Amino acid sequence: MKRLLLADLAETIKSNRIEKGITQEQLCKKTGINRNMIGRIERMDYIPTIPQLEKLAEVLDFDVDRLFVENNQSTVFTAFRGSKLSDEERAGAEHLMEMMLAARQQIMLRKALHHE
Structure with missing residues (x-):
């Protein structure tokens, strides 16, 4: 089982969103994820579901797989994927x-x- 790097997720979403010139509100409309949840993801206060994560990756153009690491690395939350x-x-x-x-x-x- 792999673990989700929460800090990398938050940084990836925020930096890709800013790089593309998309506001949290615009990202909300493109992904169907509540704007408050997007803010919480960027602050590492919320972990998106796998479908939400995949939608964010699609809109913000990043590789979900690079956010997951093997158990031997220091992480916070476990994500089930597959x-x-x-x-x-x-x-x-x-x-x-x-x-x-x-x-x-x-x-x-x-x-x-x-x-x-």
Whole structure:
């Protein structure tokens, strides 16, 4: 399994968007991804789904594969990619990702409440 380099994803999306002269709002219209989500991706606060990632790569013209590395490198999140996943496995992976994001939000809220 490979891991997604979150910092590389954020930098690639932001730099390619700026290089092409596209605003976040324009990218929203071209990809169907909410503008706030695009901003969160660029700030490393949101991980796009595989279909969203593929749409971003199509519009911004970058290679998705270069954003994934083998397990032995330091990364943050795991991404499941490939057509060999069954519908049940895909649903499970999406549920797992939702749980991870919810846990992250809880940690951020706790830190904000405790001024950490």
